[in-house]
Amino acid sequence: MSLSPAVPSIVFVVAMITPRMFMSNVCNLYVQCLTFFVQCVNSYFNKYLTNIGHSHILRNTTMNTHRIHRVAKLTGLSRDVIRVWERRFGLLKPTRGANRYRNYSDEDVALLRYLKQQLDAGASIGDLAKLGREELITRLRAEAPRTAVVDNTFDRLLRELLSALEPLDRVTFEKRLNGAVAVVPFEEALHGILLPLQERVGDLWHSGRISIAVEHYVTSQIQQKLYAAMNQLPVAEFGAKVVVACPPGEEHDIAALAVAYRCRVRGCRVYYLGSNVPITSLSRLCREVVPDLTILSLTLVLREGHAAELIHSLAEELKPVTTVIAGGHGARMMRGQFAQDGIDVLDTFSELDEVLERFTRRFTIPG
Numbered sequence: 001m002s003l004s005p006a007v008p009s010i011v012f013v014v015a016m017i018t019p020r021m022f023m024s025n026v027c028n029l030y031v032q033c034l035t036f037f038v039q040c041v042n043s044y045f046n047k048y049l050t051n052i053g054h055s056h057i058l059r060n061t062t063m064n065t066h067r068i069h070r071v072a073k074l075t076g077l078s079r080d081v082i083r084v085w086e087r088r089f090g091l092l093k094p095t096r097g098a099n100r101y102r103n104y105s106d107e108d109v110a111l112l113r114y115l116k117q118q119l120d121a122g123a124s125i126g127d128l129a130k131l132g133r134e135e136l137i138t139r140l141r142a143e144a145p146r147t148a149v150v151d152n153t154f155d156r157l158l159r160e161l162l163s164a165l166e167p168l169d170r171v172t173f174e175k176r177l178n179g180a181v182a183v184v185p186f187e188e189a190l191h192g193i194l195l196p197l198q199e200r201v202g203d204l205w206h207s208g209r210i211s212i213a214v215e216h217y218v219t220s221q222i223q224q225k226l227y228a229a230m231n232q233l234p235v236a237e238f239g240a241k242v243v244v245a246c247p248p249g250e251e252h253d254i255a256a257l258a259v260a261y262r263c264r265v266r267g268c269r270v271y272y273l274g275s276n277v278p279i280t281s282l283s284r285l286c287r288e289v290v291p292d293l294t295i296l297s298l299t300l301v302l303r304e305g306h307a308a309e310l311i312h313s314l315a316e317e318l319k320p321v322t323t324v325i326a327g328g329h330g331a332r333m334m335r336g337q338f339a340q341d342g343i344d345v346l347d348t349f350s351e352l353d354e355v356l357e358r359f360t361r362r363f364t365i366p367g
């Protein structure tokens with residue numbers, strides 16, 4: 001039987017086309033998978049980070065839950081002690097995960113650290129427990145910025161970091177800092193490591209024990225960490241609009257950055273302006289953007305006359321367009337002047353969370 005002369009050419013054409021079709025199908029499939037993956041990642045970020053007002057995070061005002069072994073590590077208390085305090089005094093409120101393990105909140109961890117600190121200072125657990133959880137939380141919030149500094153868990157790390165500064169050992173410093181920040185949830189690293197490090201390093205500079213160059217080096221390391229963490233977050237398109245700035249003359253910008261990060265992570269559209277922003281310029285931006293909230297961070301304590309003038313101009317320029325709140329050591333010291341101009345001063349980041357929750361609720365889709 002002889003083959004038609006057309007057959008070899010048909011076989012040739014099929015042989016040429018089939019792998020290409022196959023390859024192009026494989027490519028299409030690959031592209032589709034990739035698109036699906038990108039969509040999943042996007043919707044994850046949108047659901048959990050951009051519109052955080054819809055999730056559980058804001059309702060709890062804290063971000064993380066921890067199993068008991070981690071709580072023990074974070075607080076320096078044994079698991080047995082934690083269980084006994086939980087059972088006997090009812091001070092902790094762990095939830096149960098799907099696997100039935102107890103999950104402790106950041107607030108539980110903070111409370112345990114506070115209790116340990118009070119015991120170390122001579123208080124008795126019986127007396128402390130009588131105060132009840134709510135009162136203890138109120139007290140610990142009032143002391144929050146300082147408790148981070150005395151936190152046992154991070155204390156050793158901070159000492160190691162500081163000892164790598166005099167003389168400056170960049171490799172050790174950066175390896176230890178990067179290593180620690182990489183393994184701890186960022187918000188915990190921020191309040192347990194970065195902010196206390198900034199305060200201590202600044203103190204060393206102020207007391208003449210390290211040079212301004214070394215202080216600038218550490219400050220810039222901390223700023224890099226904060227910017228890097230913020231850049232990991234999706235650009236929010238919805239949510240409360242928040243402007244964060246330091247008023248004119250204020251160069252201490254680390255706390256403002258931390259505030260901006262906190263607002264970003266809670267789903268706000270953040271306009272972070274940084275240090276030393278002139279009032280006219282801040283006011284122009286607020287008129288353009290019409291933020292729901294403008295947050296000022298003030299570390300410096302100004303002379304009375306100067307403070308009154310600055311706060312009055314801020315209020316006059318900003319309050320017609322936006323709600324203004326302030327925080328930071330300077331703001332707390334000048335609370336009276338802020339109050340006269342109707343600007344609330346916040347003491348802690350937990351208070352900031354409460355304010356953000358109020359604003360974010362407006363953007364929550366019902367159901």
Ligand code: B12
Binds near residue numbers: 198205215219301327
């Ligand atoms: C680091 C530092 C610097 C760095 C700042 C680097 C930077 N980019 O931020 C540099 C070297 C630039 C600096 C310069 C100066 N500094 Co300085 N500095 C400090 C130091 C050591 C730490 C400040 C800091 O960043 N702390 C870390 C942040 C996170 O803490 P914080 O600002 O206290 O904020 C906490 C809370 O207040 C809260 N918070 C802050 N803002 C907000 C906002 C909201 C809404 C909320 C909820 C919470 C909140 O969050 C933080 C959480 O712990 C402090 C001393 C100290 N230990 O605090 C002195 C200090 C603030 N500096 C001081 C001074 C005097 C100066 C200079 C005038 C010194 C000089 N001779 O030049 C200049 C002024 C610069 C200027 N015009 O602003 C004084 C201020 C005294 C006063 N009563 O006003 C202090 C207190 C030192 C001292 N004991 O004398 N400084």
